[in-house]
Amino acid sequence: xxxxxxxxxxxxxxxxxxxxxxxxxxxxxxxxxxxxxxxxxxxxxxxxxxxxxxxxxxxxxxxxxxxxxxxxxxxxxxxxxxxxxxxxxxxxxxxxxxxxxxxxxxxxxxxxxxxxxxxxxxxxxxxxxxxxxxxxxxxxxxxxxxxxxxxxxxxxxxxxxxxxxxxxxxxxxxxxxxxxxxxxxxxxxxxxxxxxxxxxxxxxxxxxxxxxxxxxxxxxxxxxxxxxxxxxxxxxxxxxxxxxxxxxxxxxxxxxxxxxxxxxxxxxxxxxxxxxxxxxxxxxxxxxxxxxx
Amino acid sequence: xxxxxxxxxxxxxxxxxxxxxxxxxxxxxxxxxxxxxxxxxxxxxxxxxxxxxxxxxxxxxxxxxxxxxxxxxxxxxxxxxxxxxxxxxxxxxxxxxxxxxxxxxxxxxxxxxxxxxxxxxxxxxxxxxxxxxxxxxxxxxxxxxxxxxxxxxxxxxxxxx
Numbered sequence: 001x002x003x004x005x006x007x008x009x010x011x012x013x014x015x016x017x018x019x020x021x022x023x024x025x026x027x028x029x030x031x032x033x034x035x036x037x038x039x040x041x042x043x044x045x046x047x048x049x050x051x052x053x054x055x056x057x058x059x060x061x062x063x064x065x066x067x068x069x070x071x072x073x074x075x076x077x078x079x080x081x082x083x084x085x086x087x088x089x090x091x092x093x094x095x096x097x098x099x100x101x102x103x104x105x106x107x108x109x110x111x112x113x114x115x116x117x118x119x120x121x122x123x124x125x126x127x128x129x130x131x132x133x134x135x136x137x138x139x140x141x142x143x144x145x146x147x148x149x150x151x152x153x154x155x156x157x158x159x160x161x162x163x164x165x166x167x168x169x170x171x172x173x174x175x176x177x178x179x180x181x182x183x184x185x186x187x188x189x190x191x192x193x194x195x196x197x198x199x200x201x202x203x204x205x206x207x208x209x210x211x212x213x214x215x216x217x218x219x220x221x222x223x224x225x226x227x228x229x230x231x232x233x234x235x236x237x238x239x240x241x242x243x244x245x246x247x248x249x250x251x252x253x254x255x256x257x258x259x260x261x262x263x264x265x266x267x268x269x270x271x272x273x274x275x276x277x278x279x280x281x282x283x284x285x286x287x288x289x290x291x292x293x
Numbered sequence: 294x295x296x297x298x299x300x301x302x303x304x305x306x307x308x309x310x311x312x313x314x315x316x317x318x319x320x321x322x323x324x325x326x327x328x329x330x331x332x333x334x335x336x337x338x339x340x341x342x343x344x345x346x347x348x349x350x351x352x353x354x355x356x357x358x359x360x361x362x363x364x365x366x367x368x369x370x371x372x373x374x375x376x377x378x379x380x381x382x383x384x385x386x387x388x389x390x391x392x393x394x395x396x397x398x399x400x401x402x403x404x405x406x407x408x409x410x411x412x413x414x415x416x417x418x419x420x421x422x423x424x425x426x427x428x429x430x431x432x433x434x435x436x437x438x439x440x441x442x443x444x445x446x447x448x449x450x451x452x453x454x
Contacts, residue, residue: 037391051376052344053405060413062428063420071424078431083441086433090334091448096374098323098344102428120428134445169404177408186412189405193413225447281445 043166046154054154057192058118059155064197065106065114065122070108072125080288081105084134085121085141091223093216094149101148103141111238112249114200115144117153126245128292130237135230138292139221143231146216152209156199161191168275202252214260227277228268235261246258252288319349319360319375328368332357335439335449339368348375 049057049189062099072078085103089095101119109126116122121144123137131137165188166183199205204278205213218228237251238257245251254260262272327338332354340362343350348360348370357369414422433441441446 019412023454049403056405056407056410059425060410060420060421062425063422066421066424067419071427079433082431082433083438086438087445087447088436094373095334096323096326096371100324101428102431113453120425165405182412185405185409186416189409189413190416223448225442225445225451226315247306275451278446281447284445 026204026282043169044159045159046151048166049162049207050152051098055118057154057189058116058120058217060189060193061116061121061196061200062120063163064193065116065201068201069122069124070107072105072281074105074291074293077288077291078105080284081123081137081141082130084138086095088138088142088220088224088226089119089145092145092149092220096146097148101145102141109245111245111247112253113144115147115153116200117148117151117196118267119145119148121145121148124249127250128289130234131285131289132282133230133231133277135221135226135277136234137230137285138219138224138226139228139231140234142220142224143213143217146213147209149207150209150212152205152213153196153200153208157192157195161188161195164188164235165192198211209253210260211263213278214264218268220266221273222268222271222274224277227233228248228264228274229272230277232261232264232268235264312446318378319348319350319358320378321346321348321370321374323374323375326370326374328360328362328366328370330368332436333449334371336369340366342363342370342374344438346453 008071010183036038081103088100089097097119099118101121103121103123105128106122108124109129112122112124112126112129113127114122121141123140126139128137128164131140165185168184168188204210214231218231220227221230235257238246239261241251297361321342322343324344326343328340329336330339331337342362346362348362351359351367353372356372358372358375359367359369360375363368368385375421414420439449443450
């Protein structure tokens with residue numbers, strides 16, 4: 001018995017398989033419902049949220065962000081930002097995501113960038129104004145892709161809320177929810193969204209999460225062929241800023257620019273040789289950004 | 294009475310779990326992707342894959358997994374596009390596999406899904422889903438990304454003049 005337990009709990013993967021096995025074994029014993037409950041209870045943490053669930057959570061988080069900020073209407077610039085972002089995504093640790101990465105410019109002078117779960121990423125006009133070349137933009141988008149790859153948004157969901165939701169989801173095997181079940185799950189969904197939006201927009205990620213996203217972003221950017229120092233040059237535009245926008249967005253929700261620059265310089269130095277900025281990219285960047293009003 | 298039954302279930306589970314490990318089945322977890330000839334995003338496509346497609350793992354290299362489809366086609370998918378099934382049982386025999394897959398489908402349809410989103414939307418008119426849907430209308434194809442990388446001397450095209 002002890003050997004059986006040791007084998008079964010030797011890894012997360014085997015635990016998942018055992019969860020499935022439990023469901024099947026109990027079906028054979030004509031006791032499916034109880035076992036599905038057991039299986040769902042084992043689905044307890046943010047890492048157990050499925051790719052499709054992350055997509056639906058991300059869509060609603062994005063809908064709430066887009067209720068706070070208007071969209072900047074500039075089709076050519078939006079297409080360009082989507083090309084830069086998707087190029088970086090391919091060289092990230094999470095190139096494939098449920099419905100692909102999508103990027104949107106927000107019409108506000110606040111300096112900010114936000115990543116909803118599922119790969120819906122926002123940058124503000126105020127942030128874009130500080131970018132002087134494609135490397136800076138590429139590295140900012142890479143930082144946000146880092147948040148998505150590390151699932152920092154999903155980690156904001158309170159553990160008790162996830163436990164409650166997974167338990168409720170395991171109560172029936174029917175494919176569609178009944179009215180009562182749906183009402184209960186919608187309330188839980190609202191709670192999940194509140195947790196994430198509060199973290200993204202109000203409180204900001206932990207310093208550890210920001211430093212992690214900085215490191216991942218610098219690595220993804222360098223792999224794409226961008227000069228990773230682009231993010232350092234961007235952060236230097238924020239040092240000592242006393243403008244009306246300081247105190248909002250990236251100013252508020254991140255460690256200080258000086259702290260981040262220090263951390264990034266160390267991380268980038270550890271990469272060894274890195275790509276250099278290329279005038280070809282800066283030229284096309286300037287063409288698109290000439291349309292930024 | 295519960296204890297002996299639990300023991301039987303656990304031992305059965307252990308046997309099936311071990312059989313699953315031997316089978317090495319993976320499932321596509323994203324909406325759509327391609328089976329590729331080589332382990333690179335810009336390699337030629339072998340066949341289109343969609344969420345739920347089951348594949349047999351052949352080998353792994355640098356974040357890519359070589360797989361075989363049910364039609365016998367072999368190619369590569371990125372590891373971020375697939376997962377080890379949580380509820381599928383692939384051991385024993387074909388009938389068992391079919392039943393387990395049905396269970397998996399039933400469970401997969403649950404969770405935070407379109408039905409929950411629709412219910413949320415009905416209660417929250419302030420949430421701007423129209424703008425979210427518009428984001429998904431902006432599409433960049435792999436060919437466009439390849440062209441963008443090439444012109445910017447980036448990615449697979451670094452150093453190409």
